[in-house]
Amino acid sequence: DVKVTQSSRYLVKRTGEKVFLECVQDMDHENMFWYRQDPGLGLRLIYFSYDVKMKEKGDIPEGYSVSREKKERFSLILESASTNQTSMYLCASSYLGELRRGTATDTQYFGPGTRLTVL
């Protein structure tokens, strides 16, 4: 059974703290994604990675960075958390499939989400 796990379901941090959100998938997927989900705004892509050590900016990368040192693990880093980063964070993964490298539009498998509150 396909599995994407995220390190925390709920997280509370203070403004200015460095925050790490971890995501692990056990499906040997090439692509991994980080989204944030806010009421009325839907899912917005922060970053994605199509290979180890490779990353591409999504629609809203400002204030975030990512790390992919191993194929199964993709980390989202908030260098200095701010209150406007309070949100639900969703990790996903997918096969590269028949698509070209850098293109990531196959079926995505999501983790359960991390609800982050920044005080």
Next chain:
Amino acid sequence: SQQGEEDPQALSIQEGENATMNCSYKTSINNLQWYRQNSGRGLVHLILIRSNEREKHSGRLRVTLDTSKKSSSLLITASRAADTASYFCATDPTGANSKLTFGKGITLSVRP
């Protein structure tokens, strides 16, 4: 960038009724996908329809795609209380370096 837009934003029906949700998009696509999200959880993939397909079925789900109108619909037949969730369409636009783009979602409530 928002590509798919779902309609209606919210839908409330009685158990046993059918639920129809629509998605419109702006640019040419390779495929369109529907996902479900239960409250406070991640999204779950329901069905994928390719641009050269017009209709697809999976259990109680029926998806149609009209590329001339740039629209898709998701029909859930004989709805159950457990179908209560948010439903998202995601489009795969043609072109280099494309990524799935999700709509804002439809909230479906099925009353027992």
